[in-house]
Every structure is written in C-alpha cells, then in structure tokens.
Amino acid sequence: MNDLLAYIPNLKEHKRLLINVVVFILLSFLVSYTTSHLLISYADLKETEEKMETMERFVTEYKQKTEKAKEFPFRPVASDNVDDVQTKIIFSVQALNLQLSSLKELPAKKEQHGRAYEIEFVGGYNETMKCLQKFGSNDALVGYRKLNMQSKDGKIHTKLVYKIYTK
Numbered sequence: 001m002n003d004l005l006a007y008i009p010n011l012k013e014h015k016r017l018l019i020n021v022v023v024f025i026l027l028s029f030l031v032s033y034t035t036s037h038l039l040i041s042y043a044d045l046k047e048t049e050e051k052m053e054t055m056e057r058f059v060t061e062y063k064q065k066t067e068k069a070k071e072f073p074f075r076p077v078a079s080d081n082v083d084d085v086q087t088k089i090i091f092s093v094q095a096l097n098l099q100l101s102s103l104k105e106l107p108a109k110k111e112q113h114g115r116a117y118e119i120e121f122v123g124g125y126n127e128t129m130k131c132l133q134k135f136g137s138n139d140a141l142v143g144y145r146k147l148n149m150q151s152k153d154g155k156i157h158t159k160l161v162y163k164i165y166t167k
Contacts, residue, residue, distance in 0.1 A: 077140045079166045082115050085140040086164065089119070096131050098123035106161070114165040116145065121158055128156045142164040 023034070077085055095098055103122040108115070121131070135142060146161040 065167070072129065077164065077166055081140075082164050082166060085142070086117070087134065088140075089142075092134060093121050093131055096123065096127040098127055098131055101157075112163075113167075114163045116163045118159065118161045120160075122155050123158075125156050128158055131158075133156075135160075135162070 007127045090100065090103070098121040101122060103117065104114040106118055121128075123131075132147075135144075141164075143163050143165065144160065145160075145163055146158040150157045
C-alpha cells in the first residue's frame with residue numbers, strides 16, 4: 001500500500017503524459033471505429049455497384065431479346081387474342097371455299113403456353129395447299145402438331161392439329 005501511495009505523487013508529476021496516453025487511446029479507438037465503418041460502407045458500395053451492373057446487363061439483354069423478337073414475323077399472342085386468331089383461321093378456310101367439317105379445342109396439357117385445336121376441312125388440292133401456306137394470322141405464332149391429308153372422291157380431306165402460342 002505504501003508503494004501505491006508513493007506512486008501517486010509520480011502520477012501527479014506525469015499528469016501530462018497520462019493525459020496524452022488517454023487521448024492516444026481514445027483517438028486510436030475512434031480511428032479504428034471510423035475505419036471499420038468506412039470499410040463496411042465501401043463493401044456495401046461495391047455490392048450495390050455489382051447489383052447495378054447486373055441489373056444493367058439484364059435490361060440490356062432484355063432489350064436485345066425484345067428487338068430480336070420484333071424482327072420475327074410471328075410472335076405469341078396475348079391470351080385474350082386467341083379467339084381473334086381462331087376467327088381469322090376459320091375465315092381463311094371459308095374464303096378458300098373449303099368445307100369446314102369440325103373444329104374443337106383439345107384439352108390443355110401441363111405447362112402449355114397456348115391452346116391446341118383440331119380442325120377438319122374438305123376441298124380441292126390447290127385450295128388446301130393455299131390454306132396450309134397462309135394458315136394462321138398475320139403475326140400470330142401458330143404451330144402445326146399433326147397433319148393428315150387423304151384423298152377421297154377427288155377431294156382432299158385434311159385433319160390438322162395446331163397450337164396457337166400465347167405469352
């Protein structure tokens with residue numbers, strides 16, 4: 001205990017040194033705290049920049065794909081426009097003087113992006129070929145699934161399964 005009391009007067013003599021040490025420790029803590037927050041902020045900035053670059057790449061790729069899709073003459077149609085496309089198909093069959101025997105919608109399959117139909121019509125060879133060449137709408141994406149043509153009584157009986165693709 002006497003040693004401690006003997007040391008206290010020395011602390012009073014080195015008061016300036018003690019204050020400098022305390023200030024140094026506080027400043028060191030403050031600098032390390034600020035540096036850690038600066039590093040965290042920098043890491044957040046880099047992460048945000050990477051996300052922005054990813055988003056910009058996505059938007060650029062999307063625009064390129066959209067422009068490329070616009071170049072194609074046929075595109076999927078909106079679900080509510082399928083009936084319009086179907087009407088145009090029926091009118092084109094009738095306009096070529098083909099006799100429409102039947103038309104029915106086929107049951108939907110899982111993950112099907114569109115609606116499938118089966119149409120049967122009868123007519124001359126030239127008219128049937130024109131119908132198949134001009135099948136569908138001006139810009140609707142219509143795909144053949146199955147085509148069966150048979151000649152009976154000098155006329156072509158055509159059975160076509162097709163799909164109108166939707167967005």
